[in-house]
Amino acid sequence: KAGVTQTPRYLIKTRGQQVTLSCSPISxxxxxxxxxxxxxxxxxxxxxxxxxxxxxxGNFPGRFSGRQFSNSRSEMxxxxxxxxxxxxxxxxxxxxxxxxxxxxxxxxxxxTVL
Amino acid sequence: AQKVTQAQxxxxxxxxxxxxxxCVYETRDTTYYLFWYKQxxxxxxxxxxxxxxxDEQNExxxxxxxxxxxxxxxxxxxxxASQVVDSAVYFCALSGLNxxxxxxxxxxxxxxxx
Numbered sequence: 349k350a351g352v353t354q355t356p357r358y359l360i361k362t363r364g365q366q367v368t369l370s371c372s373p374i375s376x377x378x379x380x381x382x383x384x385x386x387x388x389x390x391x392x393x394x395x396x397x398x399x400x401x402x403x404x405x406g407n408f409p410g411r412f413s414g415r416q417f418s419n420s421r422s423e424m425x426x427x428x429x430x431x432x433x434x435x436x437x438x439x440x441x442x443x444x445x446x447x448x449x450x451x452x453x454x455x456x457x458x459x460t461v462l
Numbered sequence: 463a464q465k466v467t468q469a470q471x472x473x474x475x476x477x478x479x480x481x482x483x484x485c486v487y488e489t490r491d492t493t494y495y496l497f498w499y500k501q502x503x504x505x506x507x508x509x510x511x512x513x514x515x516x517d518e519q520n521e522x523x524x525x526x527x528x529x530x531x532x533x534x535x536x537x538x539x540x541x542x543a544s545q546v547v548d549s550a551v552y553f554c555a556l557s558g559l560n561x562x563x564x565x566x567x568x569x570x571x572x573x574x575x576x
Contacts, residue, residue, distance in 0.1 A: 381562055391569075396562045404561065440507075440564075450512050453508075455506040
């Protein structure tokens with residue numbers, strides 16, 4: 349079974365630009381979560397989507413947004429990039445049964461903002 | 463609010479030594495899940511173990527074992543007979559029963575020297 353895939357793996361942008369990151373979950377998994385990892389703040393939860401609906405959101409500004417498509421693939425968008433947005437963005441895929449399932453992570457997208 | 467504390471920032475051992483990673487958590491939830499993830503230099507978070515708050519039985523899985531003590535809010539993880547391939551950053555994480563938001567500790571960098 350293929351794992352979680354994220355594209356692109358590396359991205360370089362300049363301040364003020366916007367960026368879109370993509371995540372394809374494990375086949376059959378219906379929920380996708382996004383996390384930001386920085387040296388200073390560590391791993392922080394961004395948001396979680398299930399059936400094209402955002403179910404949970406972390407404490408990030410409105411510049412960070414996401415969506416999920418009918419095939420469970422998800423994208424996250426960051427507008428008006430700031431230097432502090434440089435981070436590893438990780439996507440996690442969850443099967444979503446009645447009980448909490450384990451989240452399986454993709455390799456991440458490393459975003460550098462210049 | 464949930465909080466996970468990993469007091470050890472770095473641990474360095476020689477191959478075949480045992481390594482124990484400490485994790486202390488705080489949560490107001492009566493039921494929750496605890497996890498350990500490994501992050502090798504490639505960046506992907508690799509799931510290792512998951513524990514329910516209502517099951518304090520400690521187990522061993524191959525070279526991994528864990529000690530969950532609800533009374534002290536601790537969820538320690540041990541690698542027995544460490545190998546160079548175990549070198550990575552290890553994260554302890556916590557989530558609610560039906561909440562896919564993972565709260566991570568700051569991580570412990572483990573270096574296993576040959």
